Amino acid sequence: MSRQQPVELASGGNMAGHPSRMQVPRVIPDDDTLERLHDICEVVLTDDVSLAGASRDWWPISIKWAIDGAVPALPAAVAVARSAEEVAGILAVCRESHVPVTTSAGRSGVCGGAVPLFGGVVLDTTAMSGIRDIDAKSLTARIRTGTFGPPVEEELQRNGFTLGHWPQSFDISTVGGWLACRSAGQYSTRYGKIEDMARSLQVVLADSSIIHTGSTGPRSSTGPDLNHLFIGSEGTLGIITEATLTIHPVAAASCRRAWSFNSVSDGLDACRMILRRGATPAVLRLYDADESSLHFGTDGVSVLIAYDEADQGLLDWTCATIDQECASQGGEPADADLVGRWFEKRNDVSALAPLYEGGIVVDTIEVAASWSKLHSLYTGCMGSLRSLEGTLYASAHLSHSYIDGACIYMTFAGQMDGERTTATAEAYYNAAWQRVMAAVIQAGGAISHHHGIGIHRSRYLRDAMGSTWKVMEALKGALDPTGILNPGKLGFSSYIAETPWP
Numbered sequence: 001m002s003r004q005q006p007v008e009l010a011s012g013g014n015m016a017g018h019p020s021r022m023q024v025p026r027v028i029p030d031d032d033t034l035e036r037l038h039d040i041c042e043v044v045l046t047d048d049v050s051l052a053g054a055s056r057d058w059w060p061i062s063i064k065w066a067i068d069g070a071v072p073a074l075p076a077a078v079a080v081a082r083s084a085e086e087v088a089g090i091l092a093v094c095r096e097s098h099v100p101v102t103t104s105a106g107r108s109g110v111c112g113g114a115v116p117l118f119g120g121v122v123l124d125t126t127a128m129s130g131i132r133d134i135d136a137k138s139l140t141a142r143i144r145t146g147t148f149g150p151p152v153e154e155e156l157q158r159n160g161f162t163l164g165h166w167p168q169s170f171d172i173s174t175v176g177g178w179l180a181c182r183s184a185g186q187y188s189t190r191y192g193k194i195e196d197m198a199r200s201l202q203v204v205l206a207d208s209s210i211i212h213t214g215s216t217g218p219r220s221s222t223g224p225d226l227n228h229l230f231i232g233s234e235g236t237l238g239i240i241t242e243a244t245l246t247i248h249p250v251a252a253a254s255c256r257r258a259w260s261f262n263s264v265s266d267g268l269d270a271c272r273m274i275l276r277r278g279a280t281p282a283v284l285r286l287y288d289a290d291e292s293s294l295h296f297g298t299d300g301v302s303v304l305i306a307y308d309e310a311d312q313g314l315l316d317w318t319c320a321t322i323d324q325e326c327a328s329q330g331g332e333p334a335d336a337d338l339v340g341r342w343f344e345k346r347n348d349v350s351a352l353a354p355l356y357e358g359g360i361v362v363d364t365i366e367v368a369a370s371w372s373k374l375h376s377l378y379t380g381c382m383g384s385l386r387s388l389e390g391t392l393y394a395s396a397h398l399s400h401s402y403i404d405g406a407c408i409y410m411t412f413a414g415q416m417d418g419e420r421t422t423a424t425a426e427a428y429y430n431a432a433w434q435r436v437m438a439a440v441i442q443a444g445g446a447i448s449h450h451h452g453i454g455i456h457r458s459r460y461l462r463d464a465m466g467s468t469w470k471v472m473e474a475l476k477g478a479l480d481p482t483g484i485l486n487p488g489k490l491g492f493s494s495y496i497a498e499t500p501w502p
C-alpha cells in the first residue's frame with residue numbers, strides 16, 4: 001500500500017552519487033518560486049533522498065541505471081498536494097515561473113511517465129487519499145485519486161462492494177495513475193478497463209481552474225465525453241484529483257477452469273468464441289508453449305486458465321460455454337489447480353531485480369489487435385524478438401479479451417553481446433523495442449494496451465496515431481499553452497528540449 005522500487009539505488013541516498021542518465025537541461029526553480037510553493041503546501045521536499053526517490057519509476061531500463069547508481073532525471077522539488085485547490089496553487093506558481101510540473105503518484109509506471117524529465121517540480125498526489133462517498137443504490141464510488149489500491153478495496157469490501165480493478169501493481173499504484181494510463185486489471189473481462197468504470201472526473205487544468213467532466217447520469221447525449229480527454233493523458237493535459245467510478249456487489253460465488261491446446265492459434269480461437277457467445281469470465285488467459293512451461297511446468301502445449309465470480313447461475317453458464325468452446329477448438333481439459341498456481345504467483349515480480357543484477361535486460365510489452373489480426377501480430381512480434389541477436393527468452397500470453405480482439409502481453413530477456421555493460425544493455429533494449437513496435441504497427445495493432453506511453457514509447461506515438469496526431473497537438477496547445485504539464489511525454493514536443501532516448 002505504498003511506493004516500492006524494484007532495486008535500491010546504488011550508493012545510498014547521496015544525490016551527488018546519482019547522476020541523471022537523461023542528458024537534458026534541468027530546470028531549477030528560483031528561491032521566490034520555492035517560497036511560494038511553501039506558502040501553498042505544507043510539505044515541499046528538497047532533500048537529496050526525496051529528490052532521488054521522485055526521480056524514477058519502474059521503467060525497466062532504469063533498473064539497470066539504478067544498479068549503476070544513476071537515476072533517469074532529478075527534480076528540484078517535490079510538492080505534496082492535499083487538495084484540488086493546492087494542485088491549482090502549485091500549477092499557478094509553476095505556470096508563472098515556467099517551471100515544468102510532473103505529476104507523480106505510485107511511481108509504478110513502466111514507461112518513465114512519472115520521471116521529471118526536465119527537473120522542475122514533482123507534484124505528489126498521494127496525500128489526496130480516501131473514498132469520499134459510496135452510492136450503494138447507483139453502484140458508484142467517488143474516490144480521491146492519490147488512493148492506492150488496497151485502501152480502495154478494503155473500504156469498498158467493508159461495505160459489500162468491489163471495484164474489480166486488480167492490476168498486478170495493485171499494491172503500489174493509485175486510482176489517478178490507473179486513470180492517467182488507461183490501466184487494465186487482471187479481472188478486466190468481467191469488470192472492464194479503468195476507462196469503462198469512470199463516470200466523472202474532477203480535473204485541475206494548467207490555468208488552475210477546477211473542472212468536472214462526465215455526465216450526471218449513467219450515459220448522456222450532451223456532446224463528446226470529456227472524461228476521455230483526461231483518461232490516458234498521463235499528466236500532460238490536466239491533473240485528475242477525484243473520480244467517480246462504477247462498483248459491483250462482492251460476488252456470491254466463483255469458478256475455475258483450465259484447458260490445454262496444441263497450438264496458440266486454437267487457443268485464441270477458443271477465447272474469441274467464448275467472448276462471441278457473450279461469456280465474460282473475469283480472468284481469461286492463454287499462455288504460449290514457452291510461457292506455459294515456465295509457469296505451469298507443461299511441455300509443448302498452450303495453457304488456458306479461466307476464473308469468474310458472479311451469481312451461481314451465470315457462473316454455471318459461463319463455465320459450460322468455456323468448456324464447449326475449448327472442446328470445439330480441440331482443447332484438452334487440464335487440472336483446474338493450474339488456476340490456483342496462477343493466483344499464488346500472479347503478482348510476484350521478485351525475479352526481475354536478480355536478472356538485472358546479473359546483467360540481463362528484461363521487459364514486458366503489452367499490445368492489442370482485433371481477432372482477425374491477432375495471430376499474425378503474435379507471430380510477427382515473437383519472430384522479431386526471437387531472431388534478435390542476444391535474445392535469451394521471449395514468450396507471450398493473451399491477458400485481456402473483448403468481443404472484437406484482445407491484448408497480447410510479451411515478456412523478453414536478453415543481452416546484446418558477451419560484455420554486460422550498460423551500453424550493451426541499452427542497445428539490446430532499444431533494438432528489441434524498435435522491432436516489436438514496428439511489427440505491431442505493421443500488423444495493424446495498438447502499440448500499448450494498458451502501460452501507456454511515458455518517455456519510452458513517445459517516439460512511436462505520432463506514427464501510431466497518424467492523421468489524428470494534429471488533434472492531440474491542438475488539445476495540448478489549448479489546454480496547456482505554456483507547456484508546463486509533464487513535458488517530453490506522450491509524444492509531445494516540449495519548450496525545453498527534445499525528448500531523448502536512452
Ligand SMILES: Cc1cc2nc3c(=O)[nH]c(=O)nc-3n(C[C@H](O)[C@H](O)[C@H](O)COP(=O)(O)OP(=O)(O)OC[C@H]3O[C@@H](n4cnc5c(N)ncnc54)[C@H](O)[C@@H]3O)c2cc1C
Binds near residue numbers: 172233
Ligand atoms: C510490477 C508491475 C505490474 C504492473 N501491472 C500492471 C497491470 O496489471 N495493469 C496495468 O494497467 N498496469 C500495470 N503496471 C503499470 C502501472 O502500475 C500502471 O501504469 C499504473 O496505472 C500507474 O499508477 P501509479 O499510481 O503508479 O502512477 P505513476 O507511475 O506515478 O504515474 C504514471 C503516469 O500517470 C500520471 N499521473 C499519475 N497520477 C495522475 C493524476 N492524478 N492526474 C494526472 N496524471 C497522473 C503521471 O504523471 C505519469 O505520467 C504494472 C507496473 C508494475 C511495476
